[in-house]
Amino acid sequence: MSRYKIETDAPPQPRRSGAVESRRSLVSIVRAYFHNHRKNASESFHRMAVEPLQSVMTMLVVAIALALPAMLYVGVSSLQQLSGSWDSSAQMTVFLKKGAKDKAINSLIKELESNDELAEIHFISPSQALDALQNSAGFGEALTLLDDNPLPPVLIVVPVAVIEADVPRVEQLVKTLAKQPLVDEVQLDMKWLQRMQKILDIGRQITILLGGTLSLGVLLVVGNTIRLAIENRREEILVVKLVGGTNGFVRRPFLYIGLWYGVFGGLIAWLGVVIAQFWLGVTVTRLAALYQSDFALQGIGLAGMLVLIALGGILGLVGAALAVGRHIAQLEP
Amino acid sequence: MIEFDNVSKRYPDGHEALSQVSFALDAGEMAFLTGHSGAGKSTLLKLIMLMERPSGGQLRVNGKNLNRLHKSQIPYYRRRVGVVFQNHQLLFDRTVFDNVALPMQVSGAQHRDIERRVRAALDKVGLLSKEKLNPVQLSGGEQQRIGIARAVVHTPRILLADEPTGNLDPELSAEIMTLFEDFRNVGVSVLVATHDIALISSMGERVLTLDHGRLLETGALVSV
Numbered sequence: 001m002s003r004y005k006i007e008t009d010a011p012p013q014p015r016r017s018g019a020v021e022s023r024r025s026l027v028s029i030v031r032a033y034f035h036n037h038r039k040n041a042s043e044s045f046h047r048m049a050v051e052p053l054q055s056v057m058t059m060l061v062v063a064i065a066l067a068l069p070a071m072l073y074v075g076v077s078s079l080q081q082l083s084g085s086w087d088s089s090a091q092m093t094v095f096l097k098k099g100a101k102d103k104a105i106n107s108l109i110k111e112l113e114s115n116d117e118l119a120e121i122h123f124i125s126p127s128q129a130l131d132a133l134q135n136s137a138g139f140g141e142a143l144t145l146l147d148d149n150p151l152p153p154v155l156i157v158v159p160v161a162v163i164e165a166d167v168p169r170v171e172q173l174v175k176t177l178a179k180q181p182l183v184d185e186v187q188l189d190m191k192w193l194q195r196m197q198k199i200l201d202i203g204r205q206i207t208i209l210l211g212g213t214l215s216l217g218v219l220l221v222v223g224n225t226i227r228l229a230i231e232n233r234r235e236e237i238l239v240v241k242l243v244g245g246t247n248g249f250v251r252r253p254f255l256y257i258g259l260w261y262g263v264f265g266g267l268i269a270w271l272g273v274v275i276a277q278f279w280l281g282v283t284v285t286r287l288a289a290l291y292q293s294d295f296a297l298q299g300i301g302l303a304g305m306l307v308l309i310a311l312g313g314i315l316g317l318v319g320a321a322l323a324v325g326r327h328i329a330q331l332e333p
Numbered sequence: 334m335i336e337f338d339n340v341s342k343r344y345p346d347g348h349e350a351l352s353q354v355s356f357a358l359d360a361g362e363m364a365f366l367t368g369h370s371g372a373g374k375s376t377l378l379k380l381i382m383l384m385e386r387p388s389g390g391q392l393r394v395n396g397k398n399l400n401r402l403h404k405s406q407i408p409y410y411r412r413r414v415g416v417v418f419q420n421h422q423l424l425f426d427r428t429v430f431d432n433v434a435l436p437m438q439v440s441g442a443q444h445r446d447i448e449r450r451v452r453a454a455l456d457k458v459g460l461l462s463k464e465k466l467n468p469v470q471l472s473g474g475e476q477q478r479i480g481i482a483r484a485v486v487h488t489p490r491i492l493l494a495d496e497p498t499g500n501l502d503p504e505l506s507a508e509i510m511t512l513f514e515d516f517r518n519v520g521v522s523v524l525v526a527t528h529d530i531a532l533i534s535s536m537g538e539r540v541l542t543l544d545h546g547r548l549l550e551t552g553a554l555v556s557v
Binding site for chain 1: 350382384408409410411412416422424426435436438440441442443444505
């Protein structure tokens with residue numbers, strides 16, 4: 001520790017058995033270092049408790065700045081999960097002409113089965129489709145009123161995996177299928193999936209943009225709060241520097257204050273997201289149920305809590321470091 | 334221990350606070366630094382504390398040239414020097430004990446050592462019973478003695494005092510001077526800036542007189 005050594009004899013003072021500082025073992029130095037950190041951490045915490053209003057306000061600002069992008073992220077991830085179940089499939093719905101004869105359909109299926117670009121072919125007859133509709137959508141009553149089955153025969157076609165990822169080839173396949181005389185229309189399920197992917201991409205970008213902007217805000221808010229704290233403890237800093245406190249020693253308590261602001265801000269943000277999830281979740285689930293979906297908002301979870309706390313802690317620490325770096329070096333006795 | 338060799342200090346505004354000051358103070362020696370206000374007493378102490386750097390000449394402390402000491406080493410240097418301020422500079426947000434412990438805390442001393450030495454220092458200035466109080470609750474003389482305890486708790490080789498008896502009555506002042514002599518007697522170099530002529534003459538120690546930045550007299554007065 002003591003880089004500046006004094007070479008003369010220790011003062012002849014029996015009570016203070018000298019040379020204590022220059023001959024300290026590494027272990028005791030390390031132990032003292034951690035002791036000092038622990039002390040700083042708890043002292044900074046108590047200092048915040050002395051001014052609860054100011055501290056809580058700073059924490060809330062941090063929390064809001066973290067919660068907004070976190071909520072957006074949770075929303076986007078939930079939708080991502082919803083679309084994820086079809087993500088890799090370029091499934092096509094082939095609507096056949098109404099009134100197509102079973103024989104003709106069978107030969108079409110045979111022909112398609114021989115096409116090695118296709119992996120799966122499922123046939124859904126009009127009556128099967130009607131049954132499914134009656135059972136699922138709650139249209140049962142209404143559908144019995146129909147004289148005639150209005151639904152066309154349908155083939156669900158899934159291309160082989162190699163083609164799936166290759167959009168031009170899938171589109172080529174769609175064209176080929178559409179040319180079949182028996183085929184009325186080919187709908188590529190991937191189309192709307194692609195659109196949704198694009199929207200989700202935008203959502204993700206907005207999350208990053210918002211997160212970045214608000215993080216900058218957190219840095220400034222924490223930095224400003226720390227600057228005020230430094231101003232308030234000016235006298236103390238000067239005295240500490242005069243008795244040989246290094247800049248690091250002076251800096252440490254302020255860095256801990258920043259860290260605490262960030263950590264608690266992150267914790268509050270997590271709570272906010274959880275509450276918003278509960279509140280929104282009920283409505284979302286009810287809405288999804290109307291569409292026969294078991295879609296539910298994806299929870300932010302424990303991992304999300306840890307991420308928010310870590311992010312908050314890092315932002316608080318960096319914000320404090322920025323303020324401290326500028327202001328403490330200027331304060332010289 | 335302290336050697337001034339033609340040291341000058343000119344402030345950026347052109348004012349020359351010290352001009353070509355030379356003197357030496359040995360280990361175990363005590364001296365009073367006196368002179369009219371603005372004569373350069375504070376500047377001289379600030380140079381030893383490295384709160385200011387000399388603009389000319391050489392200043393050596395314990396054989397080390399302070400001009401060559403890097404900024405980052407200043408804190409470690411200051412840990413070897415004890416300072417008593419006129420306005421004592423105690424911190425009122427902590428106990429007497431924690432005030433005195435400060436120089437040891439900044440150097441990362443172990444808790445056990447801190448306790449032992451703080452109690453020893455407080456005992457030395459006769460205020461051990463007040464360790465748990467806030468300095469606000471103490472009288473001016475007691476606060477000054479706490480300041481002295483803080484200056485000596487880490488057993489510095491050099492003890493500087495800037496008007497340590499400024500606000501105190503003669504009786505208390507004499508008490509504090511006796512404390513300084515005690516430290517001198519165990520090998521500490523003690524330099525006390527004061528304009529209390531009566532006190533100086535009653536002590537019979539060496540006197541350094543500054544006049545407009547020049548050192549007039551370095552001779553030791555005849556001891557009693």
